[in-house]
Amino acid sequence: MNRAVPAAVNPWAPAKRRRTAWSAPDGAELRGPFDIAVAATVVLAPGGTVIGWSPAAEALLGHRAEDVTGRPADTFLEPPADAAGGAPDTGSARVARHADGRRIPAVVLECPLTTGGAAGRILVIEEARRAREARSRQAMLHGLATQSPLGLAIYDTDLCLTWANAAHDQEVGRPLAEYRGRPAEQLYPDGAFQTVTGPRTLNEVMRRVIDSGESFLDLHFLAKLPSDPRRDHLWSCSYYRLQDDDGTVLGVCEDAFDITDRHEAQHRLSLLAEAGRRIGITLDVADTAQAIADVAVPDFADSVTVDVLRAAVEGGEPLHGPAAGRDLIRVAARSGPSGEDAGPQARGRDDGAERAVVYPEGSPQLRSLSSGGRVLDDTTLVVPLRSGGRTMGLVSYRRAAGPRTFDGDEVALADELTARAALGIDNARRYTRERTAALTLQRELLPQYLPPQSAVDVAHRYLPADDLTGVGGDWFDVIPLSGARVGLVVGDVVGHGLAAAATMGRLRTTVEALATLDMAPDELLTRLDDLVGRTPDSPPQPVPPGAEGGTAARTGGAAGPHPEVTTGATCLYAVYDPVSRHCTMARAGHLPPAIVHPDGSCTFPELPPGPPLGLGGMPFESMEFDLPVGSLLALFTDGLVDARSRDIEQGMDTLGCVLGGRAGADLEDLCDRAVAELRPPGTTPDDTALLLVRTKALDGERVAAWDLPAEPASAGRARELVTGRLDDWGLPDLAFSCELVVSELVTNAVRYAEGPLQLRLIRDRTLLCEVADAGHTSPHLRHSTVDDEGGRGLFIVAQLVSRWGTRYTPSGKTIWTEQAFPPGSPEP
Incomplete structure (x- = not known):
């Protein structure tokens, strides 16, 4: 092959210096060693004497x-x-003697003459070294003509073929005598040079060489061989002008080397490199499947279809066995100008947004599914998508009808392309399964329904992150508390995926459990921080066989065998009381809420900062303030206000503009407006939780409170007050049970606690009864025996009410109960 010019050299550029055979080293004499025109010639008489020198x-x-x-x-x-x-x-090898006595190794050719004249024979003498060099040159010329894989051809000035070597004859498929004298373009009528600039045809190139003397090197010529018209061949060609010693132009010489195999190998490597750049870069089954179709068409096949099992598309595990492959979905397809979309053997049926594919018996696709291997059938090549020993689908490569079929190297290329696609699809399948599980887990852990509250009106939104990032750990909740109060919480767990969703579920459950104990916000966050921070400095070490020790040694430490692995979480917790319109908040590394006052002004209160959960070392602090009726409270995670195009401060300013002046607007519309403004369509690296709350109040018509002295007579006074207020509210049916409850609670407060006492009735969605005292001991249920004189009062109360509990305050405690209204009771 001609390698005279690097790939970076312009093949159309002429040679810098045109050399002739006579300017080459040692004259590059190509004549024979015994040419009498240049060799030492001696004429001998019949007797052997010299008569010519x-x-x-x-x-x-x-x-x-x-x-x-x-x-x-x-x-x-x-x-x-x-x-x-x-x-x-x-x-013959002889030794000649020089006039100065030197002995010169020589080769002597003796030619006898038979004419009968004075000359009997002629001796042609050549120095042995030069004779060997001349014979080597002759062997080289003979090898170029008969053995060289480089095709050589000589064209005259009319661009007609005058001579060609054996390699050229083999390409044409006929002996030289049958096509000598034909023009070049008659042998390759559809051929063209592939270089972007410069002449495109053989005639243009050779005419330019003859007219200007330019030499062209490494031109790529694409054509069909006369001996192999089924496929295109690519040659690396060089052209230079031929002329004699006088400069007369004799024609042009063509050197051509078939580089088809090398070009196709490079093309296959380019396809593999392109496949590496495009296949498997997304975690989506359809996108990965479409990538292999886009790579293969039209450079490798005329059409490609990718069919994947429904279970794999949905993230499930493909089943074993031939019958498992019958439920196929067409997830990607591409066709070139001569290709077909689904193939002649596929029948598609609409199946919602998906396209199910059924192949008939005997089709190469069904044979591939049955055998688990590739199937080559004429111009169709079917390669299974396999991962972990299981078949996930099929890739069908098709070429238009004709002589061009898939050879061994192309089958290997299809295997490699399909293997890369199978790996990407399997990764996408696994990601789809994990994401679906995480979304399902998170949606189940988030509140599915928020019941109506007398304290607030609520609207909420949750938006998961994009498919690449995965499900996060944002959550929100509205927790009903005693005394018609309500707990509002929003939090964010660092990370994404199943671990973040599971951690979010544990934290939300813990917050709900702690909130029902009527803890203050700062105390609740402290308890939550202790839970998250229970992570040992190092993982538990296995106990050697036979080692003895206590429980801590066997379980790996005090934290147990399953320590928490949460590395960071933020939380904001608020409690709102609709009776006093008082709100208490505390935060752990979370953003403060937005408060829109009834006059339309929007503020972000400067809550005392607290560290994220799990860090420990710093106490949490609550902040208390009053909220007028109709105030709007927005609790959110950083995914709402933080984005690639803006920082958090800008996002909070935007949220303030969206909510400001709209305290009385519909909450659902405000949620949609905030999401549309701060989370426009597109991908986002973090999920978002938004909780909008509008405060309400319970007026004096629904709340009754009395101060009582700590004396036995207060029990009777309490019964009278409760009975009168229930009559005013139209609830006489609750008078008997409520009298018993109030009598027992007041009696216990007089006997075991300190005064003063306060009795409060709240007509909410249930009847709330509260007795507050200055004591700090909590009553509890007892199982009294037949000999006990007391201990049954609280048990009786528990049977009469639906719920009861104790709420601690800075000045003491409050015992509260809830009773359901009887059917037909007037609405509050």
Whole structure:
């Protein structure tokens, strides 16, 4: 192959210097070693005396013609060592004597004359070294003509073929005599050069070489061989002008080397490199499948279809066995100009947004599914998508009907392309399964329904992150508390995926459990921080066999065998009381809420900062303030206000503009407006939780409170007050049970606690009864025996009410109960 020019050199550029054979080293003499025009020639008479002496003989041997004429040949030539001599056309090895006495190894060709004249024979003498060099040059020319894989052809000035070597004859498929004299473009009528600039046809190139003397190297010519018209071949061609010693132009010589296999190998490597750049870069089954179709068409196949099992598309595990592959979905397809979309053997049916595919019996696709291997059927190549020993689908490569089929190298390329697609689809399948599980877990852990509250009106939104990032750990909740109060919480767990969703579920459950104990916000966050921070410095070490120790040694430490792995979480917790319109908040590394007052102004309160959960070391602090009726409270995670195009401060300003002046707007519309403004369509790296709350109040018509002294007579007074207020509210049916409850609670407060006492009734969605005292001991249920004189009062109360509990305050405690209204009771 001609490698004279690097790939970076312009093949259309002429050679810098045009050389001839006579300017090459040692003259590059290509004539034979015994050419009498240049070799030492001696004419001998029949008796062996010299009668003729050429100037070349004088130059080689140093004897002048007058000195050797008439003398015998052994004067300058020693007798041959081998009487047999050499071959007639190669001469014999002899030793010639120079005039100065030197012995010169030579090759002598003897030619006898039979004309009967004065000359009997002619000796042609050549120095042995030069004879060997000349024979090598002749062998080179012979090899180029008969053995070289490089195709050589000579065209005359009319661009007609005059000579070609054996390699050229083999390409054409006929002997030279049958196509000698034909123009070049008649042999390759559809051929063209592939270089972007410059001449495109053979005639243009060779005419330019003849007219200007330019030499062209490494031009890529694409055409069909006359001996192999089924496929295109690519040659690396070089052209240079031929001329004689006088400069007369004789024609142009063409060197051509078939680089089709090399070009196709490079093309296959390019396809693999392109596949590496495009296949498997997304965690989506359809996108990965479409990538292999886009890579393969049209450079490898005329059409490609990718069919994947429904279970794999949905993130499930493909089943074993041939029957498992019947439920296929067409997830990607692409066709070139001559390709077909679904293939002649596929029948598609609409299946919602998906396209199910059924192949008939005997089709290559069904045979591939049954065998688990590739199937090559004429112009269709089917390769299964396999991962972990299981078949997830099929890739069908098709070419238009014709002689072009898939050879061994192309089948190997299809295997490699499909293997890469299978790996990407399997990764996408696994991600789809994990994401679906995480979304399902998170949606189940988030509140599915928020019941109506007398304290607030609520609207909420949750938006998961994009498919690449995965499900996060944002959550929100609205927790009903005693005394018609409500707990509002929003939090964010660091990370994404199943671990974040599971951690979010544990935290939300813990917050709900702690909130029902009526803890203050700062105390609740402290308890939550202790829970999250229970992570040992190092994982538990296995106990060697036979080692003895206590429980801590067997379980790996005090934290147990399953320590928490949460590395960071934020939380904001608020409690709102609709009776006093008082709100208490505390935060752990979370953003403060937005408060829109009834006059339309929007503020972000400067809550005392607290560290994220799990860090420990710093206490949490609550902040208390009053909220007028109709105030709007927005609790959110950073995914709402933080984005690639803006920082958090800008996002909070935007949220303030969206909510400001709209305290009385519909909450659902405000949620949609905030999401549309702060989370426009597109991908986002974090999920978002938004909780909008509008405060309400319970007025004096629904709340009754009385101060009582800590004395036994207060029990009777409490019964009278409760009975009168229930009559006013139209709830006489609750009077008996409520009298018993109030009598027991007040009696216990007088006997076991300190005064003063306060009795409060709240007509909410249930009847709330509260007795507050200055004591800090909590009553509890007892199982009294038949001999006990007391201990049954609280048990009776528990049977009469639906719920009861204790709420601690800075000044003491409050015992509260809830009773459901009887059917037909007037609405509050």
